[in-house]
Amino acid sequence: MSQKQLGIEAGFDPSSASPRMNQYEKGKHHPDATTVAKLCEVLGVPVAYLYCDDDDLARVIANFSKVGEKDRKRILAIVDTVKQS
């Protein structure tokens, strides 16, 4: 998918979608939170995934929506064993 097309599907004005996307990708400008959310929606990536620097946790975030109810419970049970401060 082209930069332009991605922007269009995220709801950008088609006439400026290309430069906008390019400026984001090149780091010239930064999308605001709403724009990031729309791009993530198009790309099928959880927004939280972008803001996670722990690779293990990133894998959990990326796949959690596909984890079934029982396995979720198992994961939460493990997580909840951490000592409360």
Add this chain to the structure above:
Amino acid sequence: MSQKQLGIEAGFDPSSASPRMNQYEKGKHHPDATTVAKLCEVLGVPVAYLYCDDDDLARVIANFSKVGEKDRKRILAIVDTVKQS
């Protein structure tokens, strides 16, 4: 902790920390990604936690840094059982 103090600890200019924080909390303006990261650092909250709308996953994100190596492996093993698309 006061709004002002939170801003100062996040590195804001002390003379404008109070209005800035208030504008963020009232929704008048929105902090950029770098500012969000600094505020999260001060508050001890993972940035990804803010961008997660699934309560179960939010719990995982909030506590993952305190989960030990073995339990991490167990969680990843569960997550990796999801069907690859």
Add this chain to the structure above:
DNA sequence: TCGAATACTAAGGATTCCTTAGTATGCTAA
């Protein structure tokens, strides 16, 4: 190698933000 699609950039008007200055509100000690 021509044409079209895509990638990329400069520049400026449009938008948003940070800062200043100040008011309003809550709280504590005299």
Add this chain to the structure above:
DNA sequence: TTAGCATACTAAGGAATCCTTAGTATTCGA
């Protein structure tokens, strides 16, 4: 009570950033 202070909050404008326009550069397939 109320004087004094910390905190919360707001308006307005200069400062910074972005979106848009216009255009050039690059890639790629016919």
